[in-house]
Amino acid sequence: MQVEAHLQKIIDQEGKVHLTLIDPASQTPERAAEIALAAVKGDTDAIMIGGSTGASGTLLDETVIKIKQKVDVPTILFPGSSAGLSSYADAVFFMSLLNSRDIGYVVTNQVLGAPLVYRSQIEPISMAYLVVEPGGTVGWVGDAKLIPRRKPEIAAAYALAGKYLGMHYTYLEAGSGADTPVNPEMIGAVKQVLGENKLIVGGGIRDAKAAKLCASAGADMIVTGTIVEEVKDVTAKVAELVSAIKR
Numbered sequence: 001m002q003v004e005a006h007l008q009k010i011i012d013q014e015g016k017v018h019l020t021l022i023d024p025a026s027q028t029p030e031r032a033a034e035i036a037l038a039a040v041k042g043d044t045d046a047i048m049i050g051g052s053t054g055a056s057g058t059l060l061d062e063t064v065i066k067i068k069q070k071v072d073v074p075t076i077l078f079p080g081s082s083a084g085l086s087s088y089a090d091a092v093f094f095m096s097l098l099n100s101r102d103i104g105y106v107v108t109n110q111v112l113g114a115p116l117v118y119r120s121q122i123e124p125i126s127m128a129y130l131v132v133e134p135g136g137t138v139g140w141v142g143d144a145k146l147i148p149r150r151k152p153e154i155a156a157a158y159a160l161a162g163k164y165l166g167m168h169y170t171y172l173e174a175g176s177g178a179d180t181p182v183n184p185e186m187i188g189a190v191k192q193v194l195g196e197n198k199l200i201v202g203g204g205i206r207d208a209k210a211a212k213l214c215a216s217a218g219a220d221m222i223v224t225g226t227i228v229e230e231v232k233d234v235t236a237k238v239a240e241l242v243s244a245i246k247r
């Protein structure tokens with residue numbers, strides 16, 4: 001419960017959490033650690049590590065190790081499969097892609113990965129992962145039956161099912177690099193049924209305005225990945241996003 005409890009404390013004290021997603025396949029482990037350090041200087045709360053393609057093995061381990069050497073915020077795995085686990089990380093979003101048509105993403109990868117989590121010190125954080133239109137790479141890789149952007153009631157029904165199955169977190173994902181994030185109506189409808197359960201929103205959030213819109217609509221945590229990979233001044237960009245969501 002350490003990382004989950006830590007994030008809860010930040011929500012209690014500051015209202016919202018900002019998570020920086022780093023894809024191990026996008027740069028060297030050294031560069032990943034520099035990005036993580038710059039993001040922490042901009043006050044990000046934790047580093048998520050994962051990618052839907054190629055984030056595994058030595059590259060993944062090295063990326064986690066280098067990041068942990070540079071920063072003291074939690075490192076949380078965001079695995080695209082059981083191969084996305086690394087025993088060096090602090091926690092893992094132990095997620096099921098509830099709207100996948102492929103049982104592999106609903107439960108089989110979790111079965112294959114569970115013994116490694118059991119043997120390690122990695123803290124599993126149970127999460128319902130929901131992919132919304134347009135869905136991007138993860139929608140395609142995860143064979144998601146994409147939730148229509150304008151059907152908040154479908155997203156809310158999935159979120160409720162996840163909550164009743166015992167999942168602590170729900171993640172509304174528009175897909176990495178989406179043109180526009182999940183809309184506020186859907187975020188509000190999902191948070192309404194979740195109550196105290198935590199809601200993460202990500203995909204296509206690039207600036208303060210979008211981050212604030214998602215947070216005000218009910219997201220407890222905001223994830224940004226692509227924009228942090230793209231900008232020159234990571235610290236300034238993260239500071240912009242963080243100050244837009246914190247109280």
Ligand SMILES: CC(C)=CCC/C(C)=C/CC/C(C)=C/CC/C(C)=C/COP(=O)(O)OP(=O)(O)O
Pocket residue numbers: 023025050051052053054078079080081082085093094095096097105106109110113114129136137138141142175176225
């Ligand atoms: C809990 C365990 C062991 C496995 C979960 C396996 C599941 C449910 C995966 C969901 C489907 C999937 C492929 C998720 C990837 C999540 C992710 C890391 C997305 C961010 O990556 P992108 O930025 O879209 O990836 P690329 O940049 O590599 O395209």
Ligand SMILES: O=P(O)(O)OC[C@@H](O)CO
Pocket residue numbers: 021138173174175176177178201202203204205223224225226227
């Ligand atoms: O890369 P971006 O668009 O910030 O999306 C982050 C995350 O939701 C992807 O899984």
Ligand SMILES: [Mg+2]
Pocket residue numbers: 023051176225226
């Ligand atoms: Mg990416």
